Amino acid sequence: MASNLDVFGWFDNDYDEDGFRTCSVTGFDVHQSVENHVKLYGVTAVVFMLIGGIFALTVATTRWEYIGLLEAGDYYRHLSMHAWSLLIFWIIFMEIAILYVGGPMVLGRKLPIEWAAKLGYVVMVAGAIIIYYTIWTVTGNPVEDNAPLLTAYIPLEINPLFYVGAIVFVLGVTVAALPFFLALWYEKRENPGQTLPLVTFGAFVAGIIAVQSILGGLVAFSGGLAYQLGLAPWFDAGMYRQWFWIIGHGTQQINLVAMITVWYLFTHVIGGAEVVSEKVSRTAFILYLFFIVMGAAHHLMVDPGLSAGWRIWNTSYAFYGATFASLVHAFTIPAGLEAGRRKRGKGGGLFGWLTSAPWKNPMFSTSIFAIILFGFLGGITGVMMGQLQLNMSWHNTFATVGHFHSTVVLGTTVTFMGVVYFVIKTMFQREFVSPKLASFQPYLYCSAMAITALMMMYVGILYGIPRRTSEVVRNIPGTDFSIIGAAPLFHVFGIFALIAIAGGALFVLLAVGSLLFGKRIEPGEDDSLVPDGGLEMATDPEDPVHAYEMRGTFILCLIFLGVFVVAYVLNWFLLTQLWSIGV
């Protein structure tokens, strides 16, 4: 598909006459229709990361009131830009790319209905532009035109065009996802009775959760639009919140499942991991399918008008069905790595499989850091704040922001950075402009971001610092009161946020730099990614992986559970120090 427009040579890999090539790393039969669209969505995602990252800088230096960069009105516009760019655009463009990898690429198929991939792309970009326009033109008059932030809660007066943009974007995502579902349909029709590979299965579950989310989003945004136009005065704040969070939280569950799918893929392809039990891993995915959308209810824990029973049932994902699923993956992914590496002779002692792992490979380190940080910081806090009573100390505090920076940034974004590195290496077939910096970047970014997120949680829980405000620590307009006690922790927050943003900038520089100036990798030249023994070892029926030791993983998981229990007890201790509240 070498086109005159392809001035950077981004779309000119060598394919056979049927349009396929064999990937030297994964062994996938890659069709150009799949690969080119993965590249398109991936590169676009990086552009949105750049935009969102610029606003991360202005938002963080405003919340660090020592600098206090922006005025309130500007702050809310910048915050809206930051949220939509990173939480929605960067992540969802990446997710479409991941669906194409997990579906047609893993299965060695063409991308069906290519036009839908292109149309979906155009519609998504159009939706993004409408949203950007409506955010950037906000006047800030409280009874006319407020910044939407992420949530655009009615009845706050928000430009109706914003909801149109959101609907357009969501419809674009739907169209873009069609080729993925169709590829699976064809695959099952041609191979009846054959099980899908685990990665494809995970991507499929992510796809179904996406459908659930999109349906909720269409109701929320259409209702919001109708309300703002005066057509549906009965569509009230409570209804909007419930429908909105089906997409608002649902999209985060897509992130979760997509990210876990990538973890299975990368630990295998780069680290030599294997699936220790197809039954257990797939059952965990199925649990997500049934229970995870209920988790959206934890945004409504301290809302009026919902019965305690409804809240407890839903926020516990029906007895923590989805939390259990995450606990399962928390074991099976590292266990797969441990057993797979032991099988390859790379795992002496308790943790030899970890210490010998390819830590300098940013595709590997991003996934491992994401597993650890998502679990310890994001997962544990998510369960905390999802408890009916504990939610009173978390709701809408800066701690919430710390929680979702642990899940969406330290988990999803870090994982997806690894995906971008992977796409650069194996699909664009470019060397990194600086392999050393590429190895270093995940360490810089993850460590700084982890401390930033921790500080957010501390100031939120220990000082009750609210989220979504430009001033509260050093000054609250109209009163002498302020929460100045939190100022020292905000210095730590601010400094590490800046370091994290530098780490993010380094990522964008490396990605764009490698695409523009990276040395081209000729086919067959780069097999450095493949784990010792090759991937074929995983398919040897005489050497089942479940028979290998998993004691290192078991110890790590016990440590995790221990931290979980301690954090849980501490949170409850803090809550019970309060005055008596509620019936």
Next chain:
Amino acid sequence: MTSPIKPPKGNWWDQPVNRRESIWLGLGVGWALVLFGWMSAFTRIGDQNPIGETYRVTEDELREKVQAFEEAAEQRDDGAYVPAGDDVYVVGYQFDWDGLPVVLETGQEYDFHLGSYDVQHGFSIRPEHAYSQQINLHVTPGKEWIIPMEFDEPGTYHVLCNEFCGEGHRGMHNTIIVEEGDDGE
């Protein structure tokens, strides 16, 4: 057979599961039940639950109720209301809390009527002497949420809004003054 990128062959469902994996699954189920059980039990045995009756209410009805509350209350020199009974109204609007400041006593249970005249707000409260003792409840227009509260320590409790409600959101602050009650120790 155990590659995540190849279709698993044969009867993969009946492949044995590693013993440590099985133990972990048991621990996971147990922990999930503890999480659920404690949360559920605490609604019966605990003193801090975001639970109370909710009533539909129009803006006008709510304004009348708050006005009646303020008229019945004694107003001190500093402008703070001393409620006549056990009912306390705290209603958010762009950009302050109606019904505040209010003077309450320790050891007495008050019914807090939380609501909003206009958009969504966040009722976020902490005493000046211990910031970590803070709670947050969401308020939406059209609903009157009645949450009982009984303070056991005197002090100035600061109420902030923690849901974005417009550009003046950051200045949405008021106070609840809790004084030692007659029967307080």
